[in-house]
Amino acid sequence: MLHIVNRGYVYRAAPISPEVERYVRQCFGADRKIYNLHVAHLYDYLEKNHYQIGDKLPSLKKMGMPTVSMFKKQCVNKDHVAYLYLVDAYASNEAKQHFKKAIMAFNKVAYKKQYKRSALKRQKTLGIEPTFRDLKGMPTFHSRKGSKSSYTTCNQNGTIYIKDDILYLPSAQKSSVKVVGFKLNKHRDLPKNSKIKNVTVTMNAKGQFDVSIGVAFPLEIESIGTPARILGLDYSQSHFFVDNEGKKANYPHYYRKMKERLAKEQRILSRRKKESKRWEKQRLVVSRLQRKVVNQRKDWLHKKAYALAKRYDMVVVEHLDLRAVGQNKYYANNQQDNGFGHFRLYLTYKLEQQGKYVVQAPKNFASTQLCSTCGHQNRALKGNVTIREWDCPSCGHHHDRDINAACNLKQYGEKYTKEEIVPPTIVV
Ligand SMILES: [Zn+2]
Structure with a gap:
């Protein structure tokens, strides 16, 4: 087909x-300007309306956000030129869309009332009380430098x-x-x-x-029909993933070495005087290394996904809210580091373009808690990540936590293909 x-x-x-370069830089500036105008309006609105920490942010309409064209008219430079008209119109609208996305992302976590770590530190050392601006996920001004x-x-x-x-x-x-x-x-x-x-x-x-x-x-794309070779993949913090045969995808050694070097260069940068010549030089060293680390990781992820897509007809993964994982303070670093989200994406398209399948088990499928031998649900595992191995209280089978989960996912995939319906799920 x-x-x-x-x-x-x-x-x-x-x-x-x-x-052309000047024009493109103007476009960057306009994108930033429009975004920042939105943020400024938001802060203004929240201050005037006595925003309570923990509340969701209102819609753009409710906060009386001016339209993009109104912003464009307002902004004039010192020669009275409405400079936002001099750039790509689509770029300005895109900034508004980004802002909308930022609001939506914030509203998902608003109830948590968490402050940024830097704001908490400031409170501790300088005694400055954090405000709503310091809330985690609150849209912030984009700066010309840095990002x-x-x-x-x-x-x-x-x-x-x-x-x-x-x-x-x-x-x-x-x-x-x-x-x-x-x-x-x-x-x-x-x-x-x-x-x-x-x-x-x-x-x-x-x-x-x-x-x-x-x-x-x-x-x-030709469909391969009924998949024969099925693999269950369980996301793992320490090994990236573990499959149902117990194989682990360990990150390569060179990558870790690069990270250490990057940390060293960043320390050197932090000791140099900001905006000085030597600082500027070191900044480029750091940014080049950062790019290298990103590229190495991407390369590794693509190769890993390619190998699996070649070997298997169907890969079953668990439902994973990566945003939630990223916010867990014990996990955050690790999760950002190994980019499971990207991996899942690469895997999906690499399999699908061969007519193969990627199946995501539903949210309420308790892949970790079920015994892959007898199907007993061991609730003691719920929310407790410290148990790495366990014995099934029902059939006595000894399980490795990750491998067992991967086996369950594989079984889910098998049922899925045999019956072509979602099997009854367990309420957690
Ligand atoms: Zn059992």
Whole structure:
């Protein structure tokens, strides 16, 4: 069957002229400006309406948020030019969408009333009481320094296209820059018959540009029918994952070494005088190393996912709220580090494009607590991660916590294919 698939392809790119670079930087600025105006309005509203810690944030409509075009009209530079009109219109709207997402993300955790660690430290050492601005997940102002700059633009009737390895992006009507082009370092071709949907331009600390091209293309996918080789994967903090055969995916040694080096370089950076020449130099060292660590990890994840997708017809994973895992103070570092979310994503598309399956067990499937031999549910395991091994009180079978969970997931997958219905689930 012919399917339409969406993918993103990232290329290192260089602006074709200094004017283009200036224009792109303006776009970054506009994106940031619009976002920050939203945040400022939000803070203002919360202060005036005596926001109570623990409450959800109101909708944009309720807080009387001006529209993007109103913001655009308001903002004039010292020469009375409404400079937000000089950049890609789509970029400004995107900033609003980001803000909306930030509000939604905050509302999910608002009831927890947690402050940022830095705010708690400040309270302890300087006696400054934290405010709602210090709540974890509260939208904050984007700074020109530090975080990487980016903006996204959308293809409308061929406004984005590639010709002779140059990527052309739409410009703004009122901008003096008419042609926005990037010379691509095309290390690989886009898939055949692909249509460009959108492009995100980012700039790193060194001032280098990357473009991520979102494309949709047709792909012939043949279903493999009933899956024969099924694998259960249990997410594990210490081993990344454990499968039902007891195999562990250990992170490679070189990666850990890199992390140690990165920590060392970051310590050196923290000792240098901010904004000094030596500081600036060290900042680049750190950012290059950070990028390297990210790339190594991504590479490893892709290879691991590829190997599994080649070998198995179906992979069963548990339902995992990675956001919740990330907020557990014992786990947070580890979780961000091994990027299980990315892995799951890579695994899914690598299997699906071969007509294979990825199955996620439902939230209430107690993969850890069930005995994979007799099906007894051992409630003593609930919420207690310290028990690594246990004996089934019903059949007496000795279990390794992770392997047992992976076995249950595999069994879930087997039932799923045999009956093609969701098996009865256990209420936890
Ligand atoms: Zn048992």
